[in-house]
Amino acid sequence: MNIVVLVKQVPDSGSERKLDPADNTVARASADNVINEMDEYAIEEALLVRDREGGEVTVLTVGPDSATDAIRKALSMGADKAVHVVDDAIHGSCAVQTSGVIAAALQQLEYDLVLCGAEATDAQLSVMPALVAERLNIPQLSGARKLTVEGGMAKIERQTDGGYWAVEAPLPAIVSTWDTINEPRYPSFKGIMAAKKKPVETKTLADLGLDAGSVGLANATSKVLDFAGRPPKGEGVKVVDEGDGAQKFVDFLASQKIV
Amino acid sequence: MTLHFDEGDELRALRAAVADLGSRYGQPYFLEQARSGGRTDALWAEAGKAGFLGVNLPEEYGGGGGGMVELSIVLEELGAAGCPLLMMVVSPAICGTVIGRFGTDEQKQRWLPGLADGSSTMGFAITEPDAGSNSHEITTAARRDGDEWVLSGQKVWISGVDQADALLVVGRLADGPRGTLRPALFVVPTDAPGLAAHPIPMEIVSPERQFQVFLDDVRLPADALVGHPDQGIAQLFAGLNPERVMAAAYSLGVARLAMAKATDYARTRQVWGTPIGAHQGLAHPLAACRIEIECARLMTQKAAWLIDAGQDAGTAANSAKYAAAEAAVHAVDQAIQTHGGNGLSQEYGVAALLTMSRVSRIAPVSREMILSFVAQHDLRLPRSY
Numbered sequence: 001m002n003i004v005v006l007v008k009q010v011p012d013s014g015s016e017r018k019l020d021p022a023d024n025t026v027a028r029a030s031a032d033n034v035i036n037e038m039d040e041y042a043i044e045e046a047l048l049v050r051d052r053e054g055g056e057v058t059v060l061t062v063g064p065d066s067a068t069d070a071i072r073k074a075l076s077m078g079a080d081k082a083v084h085v086v087d088d089a090i091h092g093s094c095a096v097q098t099s100g101v102i103a104a105a106l107q108q109l110e111y112d113l114v115l116c117g118a119e120a121t122d123a124q125l126s127v128m129p130a131l132v133a134e135r136l137n138i139p140q141l142s143g144a145r146k147l148t149v150e151g152g153m154a155k156i157e158r159q160t161d162g163g164y165w166a167v168e169a170p171l172p173a174i175v176s177t178w179d180t181i182n183e184p185r186y187p188s189f190k191g192i193m194a195a196k197k198k199p200v201e202t203k204t205l206a207d208l209g210l211d212a213g214s215v216g217l218a219n220a221t222s223k224v225l226d227f228a229g230r231p232p233k234g235e236g237v238k239v240v241d242e243g244d245g246a247q248k249f250v251d252f253l254a255s256q257k258i259v
Numbered sequence: 260m261t262l263h264f265d266e267g268d269e270l271r272a273l274r275a276a277v278a279d280l281g282s283r284y285g286q287p288y289f290l291e292q293a294r295s296g297g298r299t300d301a302l303w304a305e306a307g308k309a310g311f312l313g314v315n316l317p318e319e320y321g322g323g324g325g326g327m328v329e330l331s332i333v334l335e336e337l338g339a340a341g342c343p344l345l346m347m348v349v350s351p352a353i354c355g356t357v358i359g360r361f362g363t364d365e366q367k368q369r370w371l372p373g374l375a376d377g378s379s380t381m382g383f384a385i386t387e388p389d390a391g392s393n394s395h396e397i398t399t400a401a402r403r404d405g406d407e408w409v410l411s412g413q414k415v416w417i418s419g420v421d422q423a424d425a426l427l428v429v430g431r432l433a434d435g436p437r438g439t440l441r442p443a444l445f446v447v448p449t450d451a452p453g454l455a456a457h458p459i460p461m462e463i464v465s466p467e468r469q470f471q472v473f474l475d476d477v478r479l480p481a482d483a484l485v486g487h488p489d490q491g492i493a494q495l496f497a498g499l500n501p502e503r504v505m506a507a508a509y510s511l512g513v514a515r516l517a518m519a520k521a522t523d524y525a526r527t528r529q530v531w532g533t534p535i536g537a538h539q540g541l542a543h544p545l546a547a548c549r550i551e552i553e554c555a556r557l558m559t560q561k562a563a564w565l566i567d568a569g570q571d572a573g574t575a576a577n578s579a580k581y582a583a584a585e586a587a588v589h590a591v592d593q594a595i596q597t598h599g600g601n602g603l604s605q606e607y608g609v610a611a612l613l614t615m616s617r618v619s620r621i622a623p624v625s626r627e628m629i630l631s632f633v634a635q636h637d638l639r640l641p642r643s644y
Contacts, residue, residue, distance in 0.1 A: 072272065189325075
């Protein structure tokens with residue numbers, strides 16, 4: 001079973017995150033960059049499937065040089081090898097363009113199962129599994145809280161607000177995972193030391209047979225025109241209790257859809 | 260010319276991984292165990308399985324093949340996450356180092372794999388009621404009886420005897436008719452007949468308890484003596500510098516936890532419409548604590564590096580231990596002050612650090628003993644004792 005995990009490096013969602021006013025893209029240079037939290041669950045699931053079924057886990061990331069930190073983390077958790085697509089021309093690419101790069105890289109790999117986080121904490125578009133599935137003409141199973149692989153099929157419990165759907169698809173397929181699916185491991189000391197010896201293949205757009213004109217900010221299908229900081233928190237609602245305090249309180253909770 | 264202060268990718272990854280593990284347990288777990296008389300065995304086992312407890316031990320015996328640099332990082336990060344494992348100071352750092360360097364092949368094979376993966380724990384017994392810090396006055400003595408040693412004596416302030424499978428006991432050889440004594444280290448199983456351990460009630464909020472240990476004609480096999488009898492002093496000193504570095508790492512963890520709590524509170528607690536951290540009366544002392552911690556951390560890293568490089572680490576290890584203890588005492592005190600009344604509540608977990616930080620000024624070697632050591636060895640002042 002060859003499993004590829006799509007991994008993205010993002011600015012730490014626990015720290016202050018900014019857009020770069022020069023081109024309205026995510027400011028990565030000044031950020032504390034970490035592996036996208038949801039991707040850690042995908043990595044863990046890949047390792048669990050590999051440990052049950054055998055095979056190899058390959059990490060695939062598209063990102064600048066600094067994304068090697070995210071790759072190393074994945075390798076130290078136990079992934080076997082990595083492919084890092086790095087090319088300055090990719091900077092500012094939209095989701096549609098990025099999916100083209102990922103699909104091209106996947107086509108140079110052997111895969112039975114592609115796993116990825118259900119969303120990235122930076123853009124939060126949650127469209128990548130669908131875009132990649134479309135480009136590769138493989139089924140996507142999105143938003144898994146449980147995954148089983150048997151008899152050439154991937155079966156998931158697709159998490160919904162009210163419960164789950166049981167969905168299955170033939171392999172090869174792409175599955176995106178929520179943080180309910182497992183508890184990602186932390187790297188062991190041996191894992192950390194082994195990571196530096198694992199193969200990391202670096203690929204450029206040319207290696208993938210892609211034209212620089214197909215990617216990048218200038219050719220993106222969508223553009224961030226403007227942005228503004230979050231407005232400061234307003235004054236709270238002050239309710240004076242005139243014998244109807246409890247009712248007003250419940251009304252407020254109801255208006256916030258808390259009750 | 261190379262001098263750089265970057266720990267590098269692997270050590271950073273080790274810090275992150277241990278911090279991740281520590282955060283899964285955290286201070287609430289640690290305090291609950293401490294206050295209920297429980298133990299941190301689950302964390303100990305998990306840290307051992309991940310290879311964190313044995314990072315300093317040789318790979319051929321199941322360790323990570325690193326050194327004190329790695330081991331001190333593990334303890335510091337667990338402490339910063341709120342759950343320092345005190346037995347790391349003795350089990351892998353002292354006992355692992357001594358047996359790893361001086362033990363026979365059989366002794367290494369018998370003990371190191373367990374110490375490395377945490378499945379066995381070894382305590383360290385040196386202090387005696389009448390000797391205190393003066394290890395030259397140790398009276399615990401072993402006499403030979405046929406193929407066996409017979410060990411008798413009394414020890415005090417021995418950490419975690421209830422958690423330990425064995426103790427590395429510092430004694431002397433009662434050597435023949437002339438009655439001369441030589442230091443010698445013995446591995447003594449904690450269930451050996453004649454060994455009795457009594458907990459000492461303490462005010463320290465920590466799951467590791469302190470014990471008095473009585474050794475009453477404890478019979479030990481010949482190979483209980485570590486390595487060669489002539490190496491006793493060398494064995495002792497090989498173990499004590501790692502102990503000081505680990506004591507420093509323990510203090511640094513406590514100090515960082517206190518600072519994290521204090522700065523978080525100072526940033527968010529508002530009185531008269533301003534976060535209290537905006538006031539220099541709180542900001543400056545916290546900044547001073549931060550500087551002390553970073554300086555102590557540098558010295559700890561240097562001492563660990565010197566030990567790993569096989570160089571003389573005496574002054575550096577003692578300086579690190581001294582500086583980290585002072586930094587911890589100051590940081591915890593300032594964290595309590597920053598929290599006001601909340602600083603003494605159980606809810607905020609700051610007061611729980613108070614005795615813990617205060618211990619670091621006393622054990623394993625007191626502030627005053629370190630100052631005397633530095634005065635005599637580095638300043639070449641006349642010796643006082």
